[in-house]
Structures are given as C-alpha cells and as structure tokens.
Amino acid sequence: MGIISMIVVGFIVGLIARAIMPGEQKLGWILTTVLGIVGSIVAGYLGAALGFYQAGQGAGWIGSIIGALIVLFIYGLIARKA
16 A cells, blocks of 8 residues: 555655646656655655654655655756757
C-alpha cells in the first residue's frame, strides 16, 4: 500500500509543481509522477541537511512541491541546452 500512496502523492505533487512553474513542460503522466517522487526525495535530503527534518523523516507537502520545483527547474535548464 505504501508504493501506491507514494505514486499517487508523487503524481499530485508533480501536477502542482507543473502548474506553479511558468512555461510549458512537455511531460506525460509518468514523468509527472516521477517528478513528484524525486522532488519529495530532494526535499527530504535538502531539509535534513538544513536541519528542517530529522534523518529519515519524510518531507511534507509544501517541501515536496518545492523539491519538485527545483527538479523541474534543473530539468528545464538541461532540456534547453540539448
């Protein structure tokens, strides 16, 4: 059940991040889900490094969205150069 909830939350976080980020992102629903999941992982590690979260503690919704925005920004920079 944990994997299914992670996929659903990742999809929702990815959709919110894509809606907030200006410009057009040509991502399908699978990449949107991956964006949300990776954004949550990035937020967890970044939050732990900055002292916002304990080691092993998951990032919240807002942290996950911010992490997904960071990942989406980096993806946009890489895609623009290619």
